[in-house]
Amino acid sequence: MKDQIQQIIEHEDVVLFMKGTPQFVMCGNSQRALDALRRAGAPVTAVDILPDPAIRQELSVLSGWPTIPQVFVRGELIGGADIVEELEQSGELERTLTEKLGADYRDEPAERVVAVA
Amino acid sequence: MNRLEELLREAFPGDEVSVEDRTGGGDHFQVTVVSPRFEGLSLVEQHRLVYDALAGPLADGTIHELRISTKGTE
Numbered sequence: 150m151k152d153q154i155q156q157i158i159e160h161e162d163v164v165l166f167m168k169g170t171p172q173f174v175m176c177g178n179s180q181r182a183l184d185a186l187r188r189a190g191a192p193v194t195a196v197d198i199l200p201d202p203a204i205r206q207e208l209s210v211l212s213g214w215p216t217i218p219q220v221f222v223r224g225e226l227i228g229g230a231d232i233v234e235e236l237e238q239s240g241e242l243e244r245t246l247t248e249k250l251g252a253d254y255r256d257e258p259a260e261r262v263v264a265v266a
Numbered sequence: 267m268n269r270l271e272e273l274l275r276e277a278f279p280g281d282e283v284s285v286e287d288r289t290g291g292g293d294h295f296q297v298t299v300v301s302p303r304f305e306g307l308s309l310v311e312q313h314r315l316v317y318d319a320l321a322g323p324l325a326d327g328t329i330h331e332l333r334i335s336t337k338g339t340e
Contacts, residue, residue, distance in 0.1 A: 176331075177331070178331060178333075214314075215317050215321070215324045215325075216317075216324070228313065229334075230333075231313070231335065232310065232313060235309065236309070
């Protein structure tokens with residue numbers, strides 16, 4: 150499972166580890182992070198951490214970040230809900246996405262969900 | 267002074283620290299820290315310092331939800 154989480158972080162452009170899915174969000178902070186990413190037009194790959202407590206444990210060991218949600222862009226931890234919201238409001242999130250994914254990042258396929266097992 | 271505030275004051279002595287119980291239930295908190303230690307650090311690094319200070323209550327389930335706001339002093 151650890152390898153699988155690592156693979157997702159490394160290979161997906163924007164990963165949101167969250168409680169629930171974008172269609173059925175189970176936590177206010179996950180919703181805040183998702184909303185901020187949507188406002189910035191980020192191509193979100195969502196991972197629901199609720200199906201197995203081990204997902205969250207392994208993720209926090211990998212990232213050194215104790216809470217959910219967690220947002221990664223091209224393998225780098227951007228932060229949790231508070232940081233992503235703050236970066237979106239200042240325009241820095243869009244700058245980071247443009248810098249890392251290219252100016253046409255909004256054209257990438259939209260939200261999808263990946264399962265970890 | 268509650269435990270969270272105590273831990274933050276220990277970790278950030280002399281700095282501006284506030285803890286708000288957002289729901290009154292003692293498990294959803296908004297913490298704000300203004301410290302010169304944050305100067306030059308990324309937001310991820312700043313929040314990590316707050317998480318380090320609150321590692322105990324984060325691990326034992328005291329904190330169900332935590333919102334963090336950090337600022338440098340400049």
